[in-house]
Amino acid sequence: MFKKLKEKFLNSYTVQNYRQILPYVRPYWGRALAAVLITIPIGSLDAVIAWALKPYMDVVMVEKSTAATAYIPLLIIIFSLIQSLLNYTATYLNTWVGRKITNDLKEDLFKKLMHNDANFFDKNTSGDIMYRFSMDADMACSGLLSNLKLFTTRVFSSLSLIGVLLYNSWELAIVAIIVLFGALFPLTRVRRKILSLMDKTIFAGGAVMTHYNETFNGNRLITSYNLYDYQFGRFKETLRQTFKLGMKMIQRTGMLSPLMHFVVSLGIAAVIWLGSYLIVHGEITSGNFVSFIAALIMLYTPIKSIGNNFNSVQMALMAMERVFDQLKQVPAIRNPENAVKLEKVAKTIEYKNVCFEYNPDKPILKNVSLKVKVGETIALVGNSGGGKTTFVNLLPRFYDIKSGEILIDGLDIRRMDLESLRDKIAIVFQDNFLFAGTIRDNILLGKRNATDAEIQEAVKDSCLEEFINSLEKGLDTEIGERGVLLSGGQKQRIAIARAFLKNAPIVILDEATSALDNKSEAIVQQAIENLMADRTVFIIAHRLSTVRNADKIVVVNHGEIAEIGSHDELIKKPDSIYASLYRTQLK
Numbered sequence: 369m370f371k372k373l374k375e376k377f378l379n380s381y382t383v384q385n386y387r388q389i390l391p392y393v394r395p396y397w398g399r400a401l402a403a404v405l406i407t408i409p410i411g412s413l414d415a416v417i418a419w420a421l422k423p424y425m426d427v428v429m430v431e432k433s434t435a436a437t438a439y440i441p442l443l444i445i446i447f448s449l450i451q452s453l454l455n456y457t458a459t460y461l462n463t464w465v466g467r468k469i470t471n472d473l474k475e476d477l478f479k480k481l482m483h484n485d486a487n488f489f490d491k492n493t494s495g496d497i498m499y500r501f502s503m504d505a506d507m508a509c510s511g512l513l514s515n516l517k518l519f520t521t522r523v524f525s526s527l528s529l530i531g532v533l534l535y536n537s538w539e540l541a542i543v544a545i546i547v548l549f550g551a552l553f554p555l556t557r558v559r560r561k562i563l564s565l566m567d568k569t570i571f572a573g574g575a576v577m578t579h580y581n582e583t584f585n586g587n588r589l590i591t592s593y594n595l596y597d598y599q600f601g602r603f604k605e606t607l608r609q610t611f612k613l614g615m616k617m618i619q620r621t622g623m624l625s626p627l628m629h630f631v632v633s634l635g636i637a638a639v640i641w642l643g644s645y646l647i648v649h650g651e652i653t654s655g656n657f658v659s660f661i662a663a664l665i666m667l668y669t670p671i672k673s674i675g676n677n678f679n680s681v682q683m684a685l686m687a688m689e690r691v692f693d694q695l696k697q698v699p700a701i702r703n704p705e706n707a708v709k710l711e712k713v714a715k716t717i718e719y720k721n722v723c724f725e726y727n728p729d730k731p732i733l734k735n736v737s738l739k740v741k742v743g744e745t746i747a748l749v750g751n752s753g754g755g756k757t758t759f760v761n762l763l764p765r766f767y768d769i770k771s772g773e774i775l776i777d778g779l780d781i782r783r784m785d786l787e788s789l790r791d792k793i794a795i796v797f798q799d800n801f802l803f804a805g806t807i808r809d810n811i812l813l814g815k816r817n818a819t820d821a822e823i824q825e826a827v828k829d830s831c832l833e834e835f836i837n838s839l840e841k842g843l844d845t846e847i848g849e850r851g852v853l854l855s856g857g858q859k860q861r862i863a864i865a866r867a868f869l870k871n872a873p874i875v876i877l878d879e880a881t882s883a884l885d886n887k888s889e890a891i892v893q894q895a896i897e898n899l900m901a902d903r904t905v906f907i908i909a910h911r912l913s914t915v916r917n918a919d920k921i922v923v924v925n926h927g928e929i930a931e932i933g934s935h936d937e938l939i940k941k942p943d944s945i946y947a948s949l950y951r952t953q954l955k
Contacts, residue, residue: 388692389508392469403461406454407520413451415528415663416444458521470509476695477501485701486766487726495578500694503573508688525666532663536656537646540639544664547635551628551668572610579603585850632668639664701765707785713792713873715777716741717763717904722772724758732758734927735772740920742873745905747915749946750924756908759924760876763906764793794872796896798879800863802851807836808843810851810862814869822869830865831895832858857892864895875899877907912950921946 393400481501489497533541583590583599590599643660646652652660717740724733733755740746748756762769765781774781781789794814802810811826812818818826823843827833835858839845851859867875877896893914909915916935923931923938923945930945931938938946 389469389688392472393465395472396465396468399461400465403458403465404520406458406461408524410451410454410458410521410524412524412528413447415525415532416447466509470505473505473509473691474502477505477691480694480697483699483702485699485768486761487700490726493574493578494581495574495576498577498581499574500690504687504690504694508684508691510684529663529667533660533667536660536663537643537652539646540643540652540660540664543638543642544635544667547631547638548667551631551635572606572613575606576603576610579606635668636661636664701768701786703786704783708779708783709785709788710776710779710792711788713742713776713904716775717874718773718775718778719759719762720773720775722762722774723770724762724767725770726767732927733762733769736924736927736929738922738929738932740904740906742904743902744919745900745907745917747907747909747918747921748924749909749912749915749921749949750930752910754924755927756924757878760878760906760908763874763876764790764795792872793874793876794867794870794899795876795878796860796863796867796899800859802847802854802859802862804847804849806841806844806846807839807862810847811843811865811869814866815871818869826865826868829868829895829898830861831891831898832861832865835861860892861895864892864899867899873903875903875905877905877909879908879910912946912953923949 478501481497530541530545533544579599579602590596639661643652643657647654647657719736719738722733722736723731725731736755736759738746748759750756758767761767762774763781765786768782776784776789803813808823811823814826815822827836827843836842847853851862854862877900907915907918915921919934920932921935921938922929925945931941933941933946938944939950941947
């Protein structure tokens with residue numbers, strides 16, 4: 369039986385959480401241990417006042433003498449001062465250790481976040497991600513470490529106070545301890561009631577954060593379409609749901625503290641009744657009784673309010689569980705065992721019977737096959753939603769295919785080292801992401817150690833020279849978050865300059881000019897042509913006039929390759945899909 373209880377304890381929810389966090393505590397174990405050890409005298413000193421009341425009551429109140437007890441008030445002051453200083457020291461050390469552990473957890477979570485595959489980001493909102501990868505770490509560490517301090521302090525305070533109870537009267541102490549366990553019993557039943565509610569509360573909190581992020585990123589859309597009432601209505605509804613969850617939590621746990629308060633009051637009443645009997649029969653003195661009552665109240669007072677902290681403790685435990693669940697997750701797309709480094713792209717890139725779907729039983733690509741020679745330019749055209757972007761996103765393994773193979777020089781990309789594979793591919797998206805900082809910072813993302821000469825060459829080849837020269841600070845001009853201070857064409861050319869610096873042998877251009885006006889498109893198109901030189905290029909384009917010179921034009925329709933050929937070959941076919949699209953655009 370003892371063995372089963374031991375196994376149950378070691379596998380318990382709380383113990384497992386603390387065992388998982390131990391590796392994060394280990395680098396700071398010295399300060400962490402000091403913070404815990406300091407709580408021993410902090411808690412133990414609680415008993416001094418209660419203990420001192422016995423001689424004080426017996427000598428001063430009964431014998432009417434102060435000579436033998438003059439030291440007691442001074443002793444209480446000194447001990448209280450020591451306790452206050454130790455409390456400050458413990459709080460400081462606990463906070464220092466807690467924040468260090470939180471930072472380490474956040475670093476590991478951030479690494480995990482960055483290495484998640486594209487499907488993860490497709491399925492999770494920004495609010496959920498902020499909660500799970502940042503706020504959960506804060507909640508877990510601050511909650512559990514502060515409660516560890518509170519727990520250890522209360523343990524040693526309770527032990528010392530129970531010692532005072534036993535010293536004064538073992539009969540009264542037995543009653544007090546039975547009531548103590550009776551008051552704590554409801555805590556064992558509460559967690560199951562609030563488990564599902566806490567998960568929903570976290571989800572609602574993530575939804576609130578998502579509204580803030582959407583309002584920040586979509587502020588111009590909200591303004592231009594007068595969506596103030598619409599966005600406010602959505603936000604208000606989320607707050608309403610959060611309020612309902614909060615009230616349900618109170619319904620399930622609100623009686624905890626009042627119930628414990630009532631049970632504790634029963635204990636005090638029982639002690640007073642029994643204590644009166646013992647005093648009358650001369651088994652304890654008045655000093656014993658007053659000292660006992662003082663120790664009992666000091667023991668019971670935190671117990672009465674513990675229900676108010678129980679929810680926050682459970683939230684912290686569940687936050688820690690979610691943190692470690694995230695850290696245990698293995699990315700769906702990762703390096704295989706014995707991964708092969710891709711040193712160069714020498715001959716061909718081949719798609720062989722590739723099938724892919726984002727959701728089960730909803731195919732996006734169906735048995736697609738295409739062989740591309742190094743140095744060729746391949747244009748992917750077709751109606752929206754046909755699978756063109758998906759086709760190129762599979763090459764750098766943003767997603768993994770369901771079946772078939774994608775080969776570079778005859779080797780399946782799933783056997784390749786991911787970093788070496790992606791190092792050989794440069795991508796210019798339709799909406800390129802720019803980080804807050806300077807133009808130079810964003811260009812250097814292509815090659816962090818690029819020389820000034822390499823940067824200037826990239827600027828020239830991407831047709832940025834004239835724009836850079838017109839700026840007072842040139843390349844060191846701040847561009848704002850997401851490059852908000854730049855035009856669409858300027859953002860595209862910075863992205864192209866970044867791709868020039870990367871100097872990858874494979875280039876993917878995903879509708880790089882579709883959002884630009886004619887003048888900007890002409891400039892960006894020139895930069896793109898410079899980038900395409902001597903590289904294997906995949907172009908996705910709606911404007912078919914930009915792909916006339918491609919070596920092969922691939923028409924992708926409903927997840928299948930409908931046609932392949934040069935512009936001249938396809939335009940001559942009377943029933944050609946490409947020719948029909950081309951003539952429609954000319955009109």
